[in-house]
Amino acid sequence: MNWGAIDKYAKSLIKEAGHRIRVSFYTNISVDTKASANDLVTNIDREIEQFFIERITKDFPEHRIVGEEGFGDTIDSLDGVVWFLDPIDGTMNFVHQKRNFAISLGIYVDGVGMFGYIYDVMRDDFYHATRGEGAYFNDERLPRLENTPLSEAVIGINAIWVTPNRYVEHEPLIELVRSCRGTRSYGSAAIELAYVSSGRMDAYMSMRLSPWDVAGGMVIASEVGAVSSTMTGEPLSLLGQETFIVAKPGLQQHILKHHIRLK
Amino acid sequence: MNWGAIDKYAKSLIKEAGHRIRVSFYTNISVDTKASANDLVTNIDREIEQFFIERITKDFPEHRIVGEEGFGDTIDSLDGVVWFLDPIDGTMNFVHQKRNFAISLGIYVDGVGMFGYIYDVMRDDFYHATRGEGAYFNDERLPRLENTPLSEAVIGINAIWVTPNRYVEHEPLIELVRSCRGTRSYGSAAIELAYVSSGRMDAYMSMRLSPWDVAGGMVIASEVGAVSSTMTGEPLSLLGQETFIVAKPGLQQHILKHHIRLK
Numbered sequence: 001m002n003w004g005a006i007d008k009y010a011k012s013l014i015k016e017a018g019h020r021i022r023v024s025f026y027t028n029i030s031v032d033t034k035a036s037a038n039d040l041v042t043n044i045d046r047e048i049e050q051f052f053i054e055r056i057t058k059d060f061p062e063h064r065i066v067g068e069e070g071f072g073d074t075i076d077s078l079d080g081v082v083w084f085l086d087p088i089d090g091t092m093n094f095v096h097q098k099r100n101f102a103i104s105l106g107i108y109v110d111g112v113g114m115f116g117y118i119y120d121v122m123r124d125d126f127y128h129a130t131r132g133e134g135a136y137f138n139d140e141r142l143p144r145l146e147n148t149p150l151s152e153a154v155i156g157i158n159a160i161w162v163t164p165n166r167y168v169e170h171e172p173l174i175e176l177v178r179s180c181r182g183t184r185s186y187g188s189a190a191i192e193l194a195y196v197s198s199g200r201m202d203a204y205m206s207m208r209l210s211p212w213d214v215a216g217g218m219v220i221a222s223e224v225g226a227v228s229s230t231m232t233g234e235p236l237s238l239l240g241q242e243t244f245i246v247a248k249p250g251l252q253q254h255i256l257k258h259h260i261r262l263k
Numbered sequence: 264m265n266w267g268a269i270d271k272y273a274k275s276l277i278k279e280a281g282h283r284i285r286v287s288f289y290t291n292i293s294v295d296t297k298a299s300a301n302d303l304v305t306n307i308d309r310e311i312e313q314f315f316i317e318r319i320t321k322d323f324p325e326h327r328i329v330g331e332e333g334f335g336d337t338i339d340s341l342d343g344v345v346w347f348l349d350p351i352d353g354t355m356n357f358v359h360q361k362r363n364f365a366i367s368l369g370i371y372v373d374g375v376g377m378f379g380y381i382y383d384v385m386r387d388d389f390y391h392a393t394r395g396e397g398a399y400f401n402d403e404r405l406p407r408l409e410n411t412p413l414s415e416a417v418i419g420i421n422a423i424w425v426t427p428n429r430y431v432e433h434e435p436l437i438e439l440v441r442s443c444r445g446t447r448s449y450g451s452a453a454i455e456l457a458y459v460s461s462g463r464m465d466a467y468m469s470m471r472l473s474p475w476d477v478a479g480g481m482v483i484a485s486e487v488g489a490v491s492s493t494m495t496g497e498p499l500s501l502l503g504q505e506t507f508i509v510a511k512p513g514l515q516q517h518i519l520k521h522h523i524r525l526k
Contacts, residue, residue: 023374097464154355154359154360156423158445159422159425159448160440174427177423177426178426182355182421183421183448184449185422185447186447199359200359207448
């Protein structure tokens with residue numbers, strides 16, 4: 001397998017998809033809902049996913065593709081080469097803001113993340129990494145992260161997790177919000193993973209994410225020394241919805257130990 | 264008074280200050296804390312405020328200037344012309360992220376907001392308005408806002424206000440977070456006011472803001488039909504720290520009535 005060529009191929013596909021998304025703002029965008037009234041999807045999410053899948057299946061027929069909109073494969077193992085794609089991560093931002101969304105792509109081989117890409121389309125910010133070769137923000141190498149105490153940490157957490165919910169006790173999370181330097185919420189797991197990887201936040205967490213939300217970002221985060229896991233501290237299976245935290249290593253341990261009590 | 268000239272003057276000052284801030288990233292930035300460990304200030308906040316104040320006092324000696332860093336005037340009335348300046352709104356983002364902060368400026372005459380400016384420095388996004396003449400995002404006129412039901416609203420609220428705090432009962436705010444389409448938190452009141460004004464969010468609120476955080480944004484928001492008030496529904500005094508909400512009109516009424524119970 002010529003991995004360098006696959007890396008170039010993936011980058012060029014993502015840039016072309018980004019261009020298509022920017023052009024889409026001059027067309028009619030139709031918004032539907034999926035699992036719930038706040039789970040939005042548009043014709044553009046679908047068209048961009050189909051664009052990726054048509055190209056990848058033609059050029060790499062033996063690879064499998066898992067995409068948010070369901071045009072790809074359903075998998076029950078990570079054997080072989082699997083592409084995890086979110087054509088528009090942060091669809092609510094895409095619809096309401098026309099910005100603050102990203103294309104997220106991760107390429108895994110037998111369960112090991114080889115390539116990760118996050119493209120913040122409207123900022124034209126491209127985060128990417130190759131396993132063992134470091135992570136980049138545009139053309140700039142991202143430095144390894146140094147640890148930060150909780151009192152100086154900026155944490156990506158949505159307010160919803162600080163309210164009673166079915167996944168986690170919210171009281172210890174109230175303590176987390178009150179103990180850190182500040183919280184942010186951007187509405188795109190991919191962008192928040194990119195922010196942790198580039199040192200703009202110190203941790204990001206959510207109680208329910210899908211493989212395509214995090215697969216690309218996890219490769220990037222890993223190359224700068226951030227730790228990704230479920231809320232029980234296990235590696236993600238990438239086979240279904242899971243809890244998720246990415247953080248600088250000491251901080252991840254501290255948060256899991258003191259602020260996470262799963263229901 | 265030649266108001267058109269003052270508008271041009273203010274715009275050019277803000278652009279020059281933005282340039283100085285961008286250049287500052289190539290110098291040493293020293294970070295101090297103010298009222299609390301999470302209330303950050305840097306030498307750049309101070310230098311930029313002094314840059315504005317030196318220019319404005321020289322060119323408009325009869326105007327008063329109220330700035331976050333305290334180099335300007337202390338006021339106990341809004342008589343005459345008052346400039347409300349936050350040289351870097353979102354200092355924590357400036358320090359941690361090198362982005363997502365803004366210069367915020369409002370020019371008031373006898374308590375009436377005449378000009379409002381918000382400059383998202385790193386995106387190079389400039390929001391501005393003149394009373395009675397509409398609001399602009401860069402060179403594009405911002406449309407008047409249409410109302411949005413709470414169930415479809417994206418609301419800017421920091422997770423801290425959904426935890427027990429000294430200003431407001433947090434339980435009704437938990438209900439707000441669970442009833443809206445989604446919440447975001449960007450860590451800059453000016454940027455969040457700009458987002459409401461440009462339709463990217465439907466409301467933004469905080470329990471403790473200073474005049475310089477909101478004075479510029481309120482002029483912009485008003486020109487697109489958004490309502491700004493304290494949490495009791497009163498106009499802001501702009502003479503000290505206050506509670507604050509800006510929203511599309513029906514939404515502001517709904518939130519105040521059903522989700523705000525001040526302590």
